[in-house]
C-alpha cells in the first residue's frame with residue numbers, strides 16, 4: 001500500500017453525499033495509516049496541552065482540516081487523544097522514570113512518547129506501538145522501561161499513589177477521598193472510563209420502545225437505561241445527529257444522570273422557570289412534563305446557547321417555552337427577572353459548576369480547574385440560588401442541581417441557602433422518584449450520582465420546598 005494515498009474524490013464531497021455503507025465498511029477495515037494518525041494526534045493533543053484549548057474543540061478543529069483521514073483513522077485520533085488525557089499524570093510520572101532525559105526532550109518528542117505510553121497502558125503491544133510511533137534509540141528504550149516505572153508507582157504509599165494513578169491534581173484527589181472514602185480509587189477509575197452515548201426519548205413523539213424500534217430500523221442497536229425510564233444507551237460509534245429519528249425530534253442526547261435531575265422538577269403545566277437553561281437539555285424534558293402547556297421560562301446569560309435551545313425546541317415540537325437572555329449579575333439581572341418574582345411553581349437552578357462529575361466526557365477539565373476557580377463557582381452558585389429563589393411562589397419548589405461530585409458545590413451550597421431561608425425545607429428525592437428508584441440514587445435526601453455506582457455522570461440534585 002502507498003504511504004499517503006490520495007484521498008478518494010468522494011472525501012471532499014463530505015456532508016451531502018456520504019459514502020455508501022459498503023465503501024465506509026471497507027475503509028473501516030483498512031489498516032490505519034499510522035503516520036497520519038500520529039501527526040493528527042500530536043496536533044490535537046498539542047493544542048490542548050500546550051495551548052490550553054478545550055479537547056472537543058481541538059479535535060474538531062484538527063479533524064476538520066484533515067479531510068484525507070478515513071473514519072477509522074479519525075476515530076483512532078480521537079480515542080488516542082482522549083485516552084492520553086485520561087491518564088496524563090500517570091503517563092508523565094512513568095516517562096520521567098523510564099527516560100532519564102525526558103524533561104529535556106522537545107515538546108513534540110515528549111508528546112510522541114506520551115501517546116505511545118498511553119497506548120501501551122491501554123493494552124496495545126509494546127513492539128507494535130514502538131514501530132508505529134517511529135521511536136528509536138533511547139526513546140524506544142524508554143518504552144521497554146515502562147513496566148519498572150509502573151512498579152515504582154505501585155510501591156508508593158496510597159496517598160502519594162492515588163493522584164498519580166487516577167491522574168487527578170492533588171487538591172481534587174483529596175476531595176475525591178473526602179467524598180468517596182475507601183471507594184475513591186474505584187470512583188476515579190470509573191471517571192476515567194469512556195462515557196456511554198445516551199439518548200432521552202422525547203415523550204411528544206412516542207415512548208422509548210417505539211424509539212428503540214425506529215433506531216433499529218436505522219441499523220442502531222440500543223438498550224434501555226437502568227435508572228431513567230426515558231433513556232436508551234446507543235452504540236458509541238453511532239453518529240446520532242445523522243439519524244432520521246434525531247432529525248425528526250425523537251430524541252436528544254442527554255446523560256442518564258441529567259435525565260434524573262430533570263425528573264426531580266416534576267413540572268406542572270403552570271409556570272416554571274429553568275433559570276440556567278443553557279442549550280435546553282433539561283428545558284425540553286420539562287416541556288414534556290408540562291405537556292406543552294403553561295409557561296416555561298428558559299433563561300440564560302449566553303445568547304448562543306439560547307439560540308441553540310430555540311432550534312432544539314422547534315425540532316422537539318416544544319411550544320410552551322419563552323426564552324430570555326439575561327444579564328449575569330447586578331441590578332440589571334434582578335430587573336430582568338422581576339416580573340417573575342414569587343410567581344413560579346418550580347424553579348430549576350442547574351448551576352454552572354466545576355464539572356467534576358463529567359470527567360468521563362471532558363477528561364481535560366481536571367487539569368484546568370484550580371482551587372480558586374472552585375471557590376468562584378461556589379460563590380456564584382450561592383448568588384444564583386439567592387437570586388432565583390425569589391421567583392418561587394409560596395408552596396413552590398426550588399430545584400438545585402450540578403454536574404459536580406464535590407460537597408462544596410452541592411450539600412454545602414444547599415446548607416448555606418437553608419441557613420438563610422428558614423421558610424424552605426428539603427423534600428427527599430425518594431418522595432419524588434418513588435421508593436425503588438429513590439433508594440438507588442442516594443444515600444440521603446439528595447440525588448447523588450457517580451459513574452462507579454450508577455453508570456451515569458456525577459450529578460447532584462436537591463428539592464427545596466418553600467412554605468405556603
Ligand SMILES: C[S@@+](CC[C@H](N)C(=O)[O-])C[C@H]1O[C@@H](n2cnc3c(N)ncnc32)[C@H](O)[C@@H]1O
Nearest residue numbers: 276277278280281282300301302328350351352
Ligand atoms: C450547567 S449549565 C446548564 C445546562 C442546561 N441546563 C442543560 O440541561 O443543558 C449552566 C448554565 O448556566 C448559565 N449561567 C451562568 N451564569 C448564569 C447567570 N448568572 N444566570 C443565568 N444563567 C447563568 C451558563 O451560561 C450555562 O448555560
